[in-house]
Amino acid sequence: MDQGLLATFGLKGRRAVVIGAASGIGRETAVTFGRAGAALVLGDVDEAGLAETADRARAAGAEALTRRLDVRDPGAIQAFADWADAQGGVDVWANVAGVIASFEMVEADTAAFDRILDVNLKGTYWGAAAAARIMSARGRGSIINTSSTGADNPSPGLSAYSLTKAAVNMLTRTLAVEVGPKGVRVNAVAPGYTDTPMVTHRFRGPDGGIDQARKEEIFAGRAAKAALRRTGEPIDIAMAMLYLASDASSFVTGQVLRPNGGTSMP
Ligand SMILES: NC(=O)c1ccc[n+]([C@@H]2O[C@H](COP(=O)([O-])OP(=O)(O)OC[C@H]3O[C@@H](n4cnc5c(N)ncnc54)[C@H](O)[C@@H]3O)[C@@H](O)[C@H]2O)c1
Numbered sequence: 001m002d003q004g005l006l007a008t009f010g011l012k013g014r015r016a017v018v019i020g021a022a023s024g025i026g027r028e029t030a031v032t033f034g035r036a037g038a039a040l041v042l043g044d045v046d047e048a049g050l051a052e053t054a055d056r057a058r059a060a061g062a063e064a065l066t067r068r069l070d071v072r073d074p075g076a077i078q079a080f081a082d083w084a085d086a087q088g089g090v091d092v093w094a095n096v097a098g099v100i101a102s103f104e105m106v107e108a109d110t111a112a113f114d115r116i117l118d119v120n121l122k123g124t125y126w127g128a129a130a131a132a133r134i135m136s137a138r139g140r141g142s143i144i145n146t147s148s149t150g151a152d153n154p155s156p157g158l159s160a161y162s163l164t165k166a167a168v169n170m171l172t173r174t175l176a177v178e179v180g181p182k183g184v185r186v187n188a189v190a191p192g193y194t195d196t197p198m199v200t201h202r203f204r205g206p207d208g209g210i211d212q213a214r215k216e217e218i219f220a221g222r223a224a225k226a227a228l229r230r231t232g233e234p235i236d237i238a239m240a241m242l243y244l245a246s247d248a249s250s251f252v253t254g255q256v257l258r259p260n261g262g263t264s265m266p
Contacts, residue, residue, distance in 0.1 A: 009248045011092065012037030016245060017084050019071060019127055020097030022049025024196030025146070027056070028234030029094055029241045034062025036242055041084040043069035044097065071097050071123030081130035092245040093131035094144045095124045100198055102157035113160045120164035125171055128186065132175055136182040144244045145172050147190035147256055152266040165190070169256050176254030185253040187244045192260025193222040194232035227262025236261075 016033040020026035022044035034040050034057035042057075044050045047068050054064040065087065069080045084090050099119045101112040124145050135141025150158055151165035169188055176186040193199065203215040223230045240259040243249050258264065 009242070009246050010036045011242070011246060014038045014091040014245075015041060015084075015087060015089060016092035016094070017041045017043070017081075017090055017131070018094045018096060019043045019069060019080075019123075020095070020146075021053050021066075022046035024198055025191060025194060025234050025237045026094075026096035027053045028238040029096060030064070031057050031060055031062075032235070032238035032242050033092065033094075033245060034058075034064065035060045036246070038062065038092065038245075039087075040064040041087060041090070042066045043071075043080050045070045071095075071127060072118040074122070074126040077123070077126045077130050081127075081134060085134045089138055090131060090134050090141065092142050092144070093127065093135075094146070094241055094245070095127040096146045097123055098146060098198070100158075100161050103160075104157055105159050116160040116164055120161065121167050121171075124164075124168050128171065128175055132179045132184060132186070135184040136179050139183045141184045142245050142249075143175070143184065143186045144241055145186070145188040147172075147188040149190055149192050149258070149260050149264045151190055151256070152264050172256065173254045180253055185244075185249070187249070187252060187254070188256045189237060189240045189244065190256050190258045190260065191237045191240075192226065192232050192258070192263045193219075194234060194237055195219070196234060222263075223261075225263050226260070230261055232259065232261060 016038040018030040021030040021042035030042055030053050040057055040062055050066045054066050057064040103109040128143050131143045145168050147168045148165040150162035151169050172186050172188040203211045205211050219231050236259050240257050
């Protein structure tokens with residue numbers, strides 16, 4: 001393959017922030033960005049998971065710095081952004097942190113509602129805003145937010161989760177038109193059902209172990225709904241993140257990319 005073309009899909013010489021890098025899609029995204037040549041600045045509320053991700057990225061040849069960050073605190077996000085910028089600037093910023101809880105609207109679970117909005121919506125909003133400030137001053141950069149198939153399709157119990165993801169799509173578009181003239185791109189990745197701790201916690205028994213038979217049954221049901229007849233792996237989502245982070249997508253902004261195996265085609 002032509003080396004110049006290959007380099008366009010890479011992140012050599014770039015610094016990439018990944019928030020929510022301690023697990024699942026965020027971890028795979030961080031390691032993938034590292035494999036693509038980026039220096040990494042990783043944040044998450046889970047410090048042990050963050051250290052494990054950094055070890056994996058370093059094993060793949062990447063530089064990686066970590067710092068605890070709770071995205072429910074906008075001041076902490078700004079402090080994290082300032083620290084990341086002080087490392088020599090930020091070229092890519094991926095907001096991947098997220099939480100889920102299932103409850104029907106009539107249950108009026110105000111605590112779960114607030115928790116989901118604080119992390120998925122406000123955390124993404126303030127993270128994207130902090131990144132946009134840094135990148136606007138530099139005149140370039142790529143911001144990637146994490147949406148979901150749920151943004152387009154209602155599911156019983158997921159009103160709070162899905163509305164945050166629909167809002168992420170709109171904040172992505174709005175920020176794209178605000179900072180596009182400054183050379184900054186803003187996109188979202190909306191994964192389909194992907195095998196990570198976020199979904200597997202539902203199949204854990206009282207001892208913490210995964211009920212494999214139950215997991216296979218649920219995953220088979222999800223796979224049957226996908227045109228490609230399979231569920232997602234974190235690397236499927238990380239590759240979409242890499243495309244949006246790299247110069248290969250230099251004319252792409254304000255878009256929602258949906259690696260979902262063909263479950264939802266809005
Ligand atoms: N797994 C799926 O099927 C799926 C589908 C669609 C969208 N998503 C989205 O992908 C993203 C990653 O999910 P995942 O499946 O990898 O889940 P995960 O649970 O494996 O990872 C989520 C990460 O977010 C971090 N986090 C949670 N609260 C935080 C906070 N307050 N501050 C900082 N970090 C915090 C967690 O510590 C964890 O490392 C989420 O935004 C999720 O909504 C996942």
